Amino acid sequence: MSSFRNTLPSRHVLIVGGGIAGPALALFLDKAGIRSAIYEAHPELADIGGAICIAPNGMNILAQIGLADQVAAAGTPITSMAFHTPKGRLLGTMAYGQTAGAGRPAIALSRAVFHAMLLEAAAARGIAVHYGKRLAAIDDDGTRVNATFEDGSEAQGDILIGADGIRSRVRRCILPDAPEPAFTGLVGAGGFLPNSAVPNVEPNGEHVMHLIYGTKAFIGYAFGDRGTADGAFWWYALARDKPLDAASRAALMGDAGKQALLAAGNDWSPEIRAMLTKTTRVIPPLDIFDMPSLPAWSSGRVALIGDAAHAVSPHSGQGVSMALEDALVMARELRDAPTAEMAFATFVEKRRERTEKVIAFGRHSGNSKRHGPVISFIQSLLMPLFLRFAPSFAWVYDHREEWERPEEEKRAA
Ligand SMILES: Cc1cc2nc3c(=O)[nH]c(=O)nc-3n(C[C@H](O)[C@H](O)[C@H](O)COP(=O)(O)OP(=O)(O)OC[C@H]3O[C@@H](n4cnc5c(N)ncnc54)[C@H](O)[C@@H]3O)c2cc1C
Secondary structure (H helix, E strand, O other), rough: OOOOOOOOOEEEEEOOOOOOOHHHHHHHHHHHHOOEEEEOOOOOOOOOOOOEEEEEHHHHHOOOOOOHHHHHHHEEEEOOOOOOOOOEEEEEEEOOOOOOOOOOEEEEHHHHHHHHHHHHHHOEEEEEEEEEOOOEEEEOOOOOOEEEOOOOEEEEEEEEEEEEOOOOOOHHHHHHOOOOOOEEEEEEEEEEEEEHHOOOOOOOOEEEEEEEOOOOEEEEOOOOOOOOOOEEEEEEEEEOOOOHHHHHHHHHHHHHHHHHHHHHOOOOHHHHHHHOOOOEEEEEEEEEEOOOOOOOOOOEEEEEOHHHHHHOOHOOOOOOHHHHHHHHHHHHHHHHHOHHHHHHHHHHHHHHHHHHHHHHHHHHHHHHHOHHHHHHHHHHHHHHHHHHOOOOOOOHHOOOOOOOOHHHHHHHH
């Protein structure tokens, strides 16, 4: 087994992918005194995606790279979820991660604002981000890794971490026979709108995320970015048998998408219909996939983190938080393990069970959004009961990954 820590004092990590997991990993590696550089396919920092909600477990990770307060100041804390019928009747509410000792609340903001913060923090630490570098191939000779990009350029490092998302090229390089992402039967999109356009319904207040299970579509809305004219946002899930083809995608783009959603909700309340018509920016539709279990997350000196290893569907609200937890755990293990291979093995030990449980949770939550009128009606009847006796989601939101190991673990090492 090749030694990582002992023979490579000037360690250098190649990180492929400058989304969420990549820059977060670079920041934790920097904290550990390990050098890294990020290689991102996009030609520049791109303003991609709609709004996200970073769950309490993800906020705990951000606190450990000094970003939690900045993120909290940019977005809106979400402390509860309210469930409604399409006609606007309140079915009940549920706390969002406010169980004992849950720490920071979830924060809703746009992905673009959060992404820019991560990359600015990386730049402030002197971490290089190379744009326009789409990985093509990897050569791992057992002591060094060589990455070749589509523009013909190359980079060398001691190890390579694939943080290149659900369509990961790194995964294809190291696990050519691995299963492909699986379509969840849902298409998602959304839009931004002025805060003043958010329906004034019970329970009122900016810290509530409203969720409406319509007979043909699911829709949610909340407040997000502060300090912008259209910081509030909505998103939807539409059931589909297969991913969108070009024609059905075009029918869901821009204003047509807004009209399609209005049509899918012939039972939406007037407040919801009014909100949709006040949308100022529509997010293009996206087929929702998640990842079947992979046979491995690493090979030799190359490993996967974030969506590349275990994409969870957005219906779990955990994709960003899983990427952040991965980043902390991978950097912590690389800091402390005697070899890269041992760090990768411990990473799998610590992360596989939890991420697979979250994938199943996301699938279950997504399935509850693809029922027809009859099941939706029964669901709305049962919702108040469910909310009263809801299972605890503390295992999702209260989970804590800490950069500093507990004293007993340190003594045992
Ligand atoms: C519609 C939608 C809504 C969501 N809402 C939420 C939410 O509310 N809360 C939440 O926690 N999560 C949410 N998620 C999930 C979350 O966005 C992802 O789980 C998270 O972004 C994963 O981070 P990542 O860094 O692993 O991958 P990504 O963020 O996808 O980043 C991967 C990066 O790798 C780059 N890349 C790809 N291929 C290459 C290559 N060959 N070479 C170099 N670079 C490459 C990409 O350009 C990208 O920048 C949502 C996802 C979707 C689709």
